[in-house]
Amino acid sequence: MITPSEVEKIRAEFPMLSTKVHGHPLVYLDNAATTHKPRAVIERIRQFESEQYATVRRGSYTLGEEATEMFEGVRKKVQVFIGAKDHREIIFTSGATQSINLVANSFGRTFIGAGDEIVISHMEHHANLVPWQLLCLEKGCVLKVIPVSDSGELEMEAFKKLLGPKTKLVAVTHSSNVLGTINPVKEIARLAHAAGAKVLVDGAQSVPHTKIDVQDIDCDFLAFSSHKMYGPSGVGVLYGKYAVLETMPPYVAGGDMINSVTIERTTFAKPPGRFEAGTPPISQVIGLGAAVDFLTGIGMERIFEYEKSLLEYGTKVLSGIEGLRIIGTAPHKAAIISFWLEAAHPHDVITIIDREGIAVRGGHHCAQPVMARFGVPATTRASLSFYNKPEEIDLLAGALKKVIQVFG
Numbered sequence: 001m002i003t004p005s006e007v008e009k010i011r012a013e014f015p016m017l018s019t020k021v022h023g024h025p026l027v028y029l030d031n032a033a034t035t036h037k038p039r040a041v042i043e044r045i046r047q048f049e050s051e052q053y054a055t056v057r058r059g060s061y062t063l064g065e066e067a068t069e070m071f072e073g074v075r076k077k078v079q080v081f082i083g084a085k086d087h088r089e090i091i092f093t094s095g096a097t098q099s100i101n102l103v104a105n106s107f108g109r110t111f112i113g114a115g116d117e118i119v120i121s122h123m124e125h126h127a128n129l130v131p132w133q134l135l136c137l138e139k140g141c142v143l144k145v146i147p148v149s150d151s152g153e154l155e156m157e158a159f160k161k162l163l164g165p166k167t168k169l170v171a172v173t174h175s176s177n178v179l180g181t182i183n184p185v186k187e188i189a190r191l192a193h194a195a196g197a198k199v200l201v202d203g204a205q206s207v208p209h210t211k212i213d214v215q216d217i218d219c220d221f222l223a224f225s226s227h228k229m230y231g232p233s234g235v236g237v238l239y240g241k242y243a244v245l246e247t248m249p250p251y252v253a254g255g256d257m258i259n260s261v262t263i264e265r266t267t268f269a270k271p272p273g274r275f276e277a278g279t280p281p282i283s284q285v286i287g288l289g290a291a292v293d294f295l296t297g298i299g300m301e302r303i304f305e306y307e308k309s310l311l312e313y314g315t316k317v318l319s320g321i322e323g324l325r326i327i328g329t330a331p332h333k334a335a336i337i338s339f340w341l342e343a344a345h346p347h348d349v350i351t352i353i354d355r356e357g358i359a360v361r362g363g364h365h366c367a368q369p370v371m372a373r374f375g376v377p378a379t380t381r382a383s384l385s386f387y388n389k390p391e392e393i394d395l396l397a398g399a400l401k402k403v404i405q406v407f408g
């Protein structure tokens with residue numbers, strides 16, 4: 001378990017955590033939206049850009065070859081980090097959103113047709129909902145939705161009934177960005193595969209917080225973003241099983257994704273190149289590699305355990321506040337606490353507590369269907385990281401009590 005003194009050491013690695021907002025030390029509790037960057041990531045990008053920068057995969061001079069080696073080295077780091085079998089299963093994208101859109105536009109438009117079914121859940125982020133709606137509009141396929149229980153868990157019996165010979169894809173989040181629920185993705189993949197469907201896991205909220213093993217989960221695709229895992233923004237990953245990726249046509253076309261081109265005809269590169277048209281986010285990929293090293297250095301199991309203890313503490317403290325209802329009370333949860341305060345709308349809550357330097361998010365969190373499911377227009381959400389401390393939760397609780405006094 002990460003100890004309090006270790007947390008202090010870790011915090012010292014994050015320059016943003018010693019900034020002030022409205023004269024107060026920043027209390028940053030919006031880690032599900034994006035995370036801050038450790039010095040190791042910032043410094044690695046600085047070093048790369050000032051001493052090693054060149055374009056990659058254009059087979060040229062020494063600097064270009066060295067940069068390519070570093071860039072491809074990150075692909076291998078990510079492979080090991082998520083337990084993939086082969087580094088060619090790692091595709092660099094601009095983020096989880098683009099990763100899912102890639103699957104919808106390439107796999108979806110090729111293998112999902114009129115009358116076919118896609119199963120998602122009622123707790124999906126819009127990034128794992130709207131691309132499937134667009135595909136259904138275009139192809140005439142049908143979206144089926146796994147219901148969510150009052151505690152915020154997927155109703156697995158209902159899920160089993162949704163599966164059938166027409167199911168082509170099951171696309172679910174590993175961990176909900178609103179409820180925190182950690183879904184049984186391994187069991188979901190087993191059931192989906194038995195029905196002959198492929199499985200996409202949205203790992204945007206799980207990859208930064210728990211040990212992931214894509215071979216154990218046995219998903220066909222996993223999508224996630226670097227900026228939520230202490231790396232730079234502008235880069236993300238789509239993992240895909242190689243045998244599946246090989247069957248998929250390109251989504252974005254241009255330089256670097258071809259085998260040969262004549263005016264009449266183009267043949268495409270093998271994955272992952274086929275899906276990485278154009279100059280990639282070179283420095284960002286290098287920064288992502290440093291973030292993976294940083295996380296591995298702390299240890300994903302230890303991160304999960306520590307964040308779990310913070311979640312338990314936060315749940316206890318916040319549920320002790322009268323007029324505060326926690327939304328998402330599944331037993332198996334990531335460190336996200338969404339709540340509704342009787343006294344004030346989330347937008348008022350965040351504006352007031354921001355004056356004390358506390359950063360939490362208020363809104364629908366790009367997950368309007370789950371808001372509708374719980375009968376609220378928005379929630380206030382505290383999302384925790386291994387760099388947060390129990391004292392910060394106390395500060396949040398104190399600030400919320402003041403909000404209640406003012407509005408009550």
Ligand code: PMP
Nearest residue numbers: 095096097125127177202204225
């Ligand atoms: N899925 C989930 C569960 C998320 O929380 C988010 C980000 N809020 C996304 C997908 C999209 O990630 P990005 O905006 O980095 O593409």
